Amino acid sequence: MVLADGIAPFSGPVFHAAATGGALNLFEAWGGALAYTFQLYFDFSGYSDMAIGLSRLFGVKLPLNFNSPYKAVNIIDFWRRWHMTLSRFLRDYLYFPLGGNRKGPFRRYLNLLTTMLLGGLWHGAGWTFVLWGGLHGFYLVINHAWHGLRVRMGYPIGPPTRLGRIAGMTLTFLVVVVAWVFFRAPSLQAALNILSAMFDLNGVVLPGSWYGLLHWRLVQALAKLGIHFGRPLPLFEDVGHVWRWIAALWVLAWFAPNTQQIMAAFKPALEEIKEPAGYFSWRPNRVFAWLVGCLFVVALFSMNRVSEFLYFQF
Numbered sequence: 001m002v003l004a005d006g007i008a009p010f011s012g013p014v015f016h017a018a019a020t021g022g023a024l025n026l027f028e029a030w031g032g033a034l035a036y037t038f039q040l041y042f043d044f045s046g047y048s049d050m051a052i053g054l055s056r057l058f059g060v061k062l063p064l065n066f067n068s069p070y071k072a073v074n075i076i077d078f079w080r081r082w083h084m085t086l087s088r089f090l091r092d093y094l095y096f097p098l099g100g101n102r103k104g105p106f107r108r109y110l111n112l113l114t115t116m117l118l119g120g121l122w123h124g125a126g127w128t129f130v131l132w133g134g135l136h137g138f139y140l141v142i143n144h145a146w147h148g149l150r151v152r153m154g155y156p157i158g159p160p161t162r163l164g165r166i167a168g169m170t171l172t173f174l175v176v177v178v179a180w181v182f183f184r185a186p187s188l189q190a191a192l193n194i195l196s197a198m199f200d201l202n203g204v205v206l207p208g209s210w211y212g213l214l215h216w217r218l219v220q221a222l223a224k225l226g227i228h229f230g231r232p233l234p235l236f237e238d239v240g241h242v243w244r245w246i247a248a249l250w251v252l253a254w255f256a257p258n259t260q261q262i263m264a265a266f267k268p269a270l271e272e273i274k275e276p277a278g279y280f281s282w283r284p285n286r287v288f289a290w291l292v293g294c295l296f297v298v299a300l301f302s303m304n305r306v307s308e309f310l311y312f313q314f
Contacts, residue, residue: 002298003252004042005307007245010035011184012308018197019190026204029197031242036184037177038249041070043310044083049259052268064260064269070176070253073160073168075139076147078176090119105148112144113137123183128191132182139175169254205229256280 014032017024024032048066055062065085072078079087095115101108113134120133147157160168178195185191204227211219211229222228257277260268264276282288 001043001046001307002295002302003249004039004046005302005305007035007042007249008039008308010242010245011039014194015184015186015190018193019186021193024194024197026197026200027206029194031246033177033181033194033198034246034250035242037180038246038253040180040184040310041253042249045258047311052260056268061268061270064271064273066258067260068253068258070173071169072172073165074172075136075143075175078172079136079140086119086122090115094118105145108144109141112140116140127188128182128185131188131191132179135175135179135182139179 011032014024014028015036016022017028018032045066048064051065052062063085065083067081067084069078069082072081095111098111098114099107100111114137116133116137117130118133119136120129120131123129123132150157178198181194181198182188182191185194206222206227206229214222219229257275257280260273261275261277262280262282264273265281267273
């Protein structure tokens with residue numbers, strides 16, 4: 001929750017500017033989209049951890065609900081890791097009753113799209129949520145179709161290589177970020193404003209401090225592409241601060257074990273925890289006592305701030 005609240009101030013101004021017709025450049029649009037991407041990630045991770053931990057205090061075990069979804073190698077894997085209880089609900093009570101994959105490829109893809117569209121409506125009655133659900137349905141159709149094509153061509157679906165895993169994680173993360181823009185934007189037009197700025201290379205403004213680091217020929221080449229130097233993020237006070245936050249949270253999301261992996265030896269949830277944290281597994285020793293104590297102090301000192309509760313509308 002502390003991490004989510006730390007990145008939260010960088011997403012609101014961008015989406016507000018897009019909603020009120022303000023002009024955005026590439027750095028602003030990507031900064032706002034990625035800030036919200038990680039704000040939502042760590043908020044939801046924290047909510048799920050608290051639900052499991054509070055239930056354990058009363059002797060109740062809950063199923064896992066969040067399993068490092070930004071480590072997903074494809075969009076199918078993403079929905080096995082993100083909001084896992086909702087995914088199972090949509091599968092069991094919408095996808096299967098509609099026929100699942102039992103009535104041929106076309107009906108399977110139609111059922112996937114229908115299920116995800118209804119999943120979008122479950123979050124809110126607005127076109128932005130419908131498009132978010134539709135995008136994920138479209139992603140799932142492409143993913144399943146690709147798997148089907150590989151099988152027909154004689155390439156079995158197995159564990160990806162290291163390079164394939166990195167490529168899959170990167171592509172999955174990027175398409176999820178695009179979908180989150182619709183999820184967060186207050187209107188369809190605001191979402192389109194942000195997306196157009198994210199993929200518009202014309203008029204890009206890089207930090208002025210970078211000018212002296214680049215060769216003059218490269219500076220000239222960038223100028224011909226419409227890329228100039230100046231103050232790129234008028235919505236933010238400190239350019240470096242925004243991207244340091246984003247980089248740090250990206251590293252945590254991709255490489256750090258999640259809470260359930262750290263606590264795997266204590267069987268925190270109904271399911272068996274795969275891939276325990278190993279060296280980072282929780283132990284009742286002095287090091288972890290100091291670590292938990294420090295985190296507790298940080299949390300206490302953060303309580304004087306008003307933070308956005310993302311899920312109030314759901």
